[in-house]
Amino acid sequence: MFELLSNYGDILLEGFLNTLIASVVALFFSTIIGTFFGVFKVAQNRILNTLAAIYIQLFLNLPLLVIVLFFYIAFPMYVTGIDGFTAGIIGLTLYTSAFIAETVRAGIQSVPAGQMEAGLSTGFTYWESMRYIVLPQAIKIVIPPLGNQFINLVKNSSILAMVAGLDLMYYGDLIASETFNVFDTYILVAFLYLIITLPLTYLMQYLERRTAANG
Template sequence: MPGPFAGFKWLALFSDWSIFAEGFMQTILLSVLALTLSLLLGIFFGLLGTSDVKILRVINRIYVEFIQNTPLVIQIFFLYHVLPHVGIMLPVFVVGVLGVGGYHGAYIAEIVRGGVESIPRGQREAAYSQGFSYWGAMIHIVLPQAKKISYPPLTNQAVSLIKNTSVLAMVAGGELMYHADSWSSNTLYYGPAYIVTGLLYLSLCFPLAVYARKLERNLEVSS
């Protein structure tokens, strides 16, 4: 009986390499768009969390606590299965961008909030004295200083985001894991499919993980 990694199974996989290449490219595109959305949401809600206005801080906590304390799988299923019942039909790719981007936006919001709060409050007060508004002070004075502290954890979030795109396989998301599942289900050659899929995820995540560690070391040296 042939083993799970028999040579003919590898030959079959390499002959169908375009299936995995398509999923790989879809994962890259999905990751880029979801990361962009998560950064926008993270910066916005992170700044709300540092506001002097209580209701804005409450909005920040509602978003962060709800997203962080419910599984990403449930959020994806909600967007995919529940929204159509209220007349909102979204392509599965858009569901992936919104679901993964919104999920990681909550974590990035906490990174941004922590980075902003690490900057002495006197910096913000000095900006106010020069006529800056709250948002102006944040954009021009505080955030440029906070970004150095926030870069390492933000890079780690990018790694997690790429890996979490794999949950879309459960709703036929068209990304790498979905293509691997579909191909291996049709051929029953699971071993090669998942090894190659793991290596492709590794090729995306490992450089970012190394870069994050480099940023952390540089931050330690500079501090």
């Protein structure tokens, strides 16, 4: 294993950084998109309800690989071409945002209806009540499942290896095929993934305890 690090440490580091960048970018955009569609799913506007339902059901029921391959192979046939790294980020964002939307929707619906009524009675509009009263409470409720989605996103980022996304798994496959040292290679790759996922797990556990302590 130390020989692998000595000979291939530079490309493993590149793959690790690319995995980290792809995960952070996809996490940022999927959280924003998912929150919006989660709110739209429970909105009083039927058009927004329908739009959110179509979006969520579409990406909940499509395999991640199909989404990524669409943007890597099919999409460039009609629009400008994109590389595997970008296609992977787009696929991860769309796929994960659908799960986040459902999580946020469940959190909003678990907030007592009286909270929205209280906001409306004080002169807030529906959207102001949602933003300032309901949504903050919903986010506190859904921190544990959101944390699971974030961790799943990091693990799902290995899909970039299927489209030459230059991620950690891509370089792991490359090293394994060159050295035939499959066992040590994938043990090392797994360890590098844990460097990303374990701190994220502990961070979400800390936030869960913090919000529980604050009521």
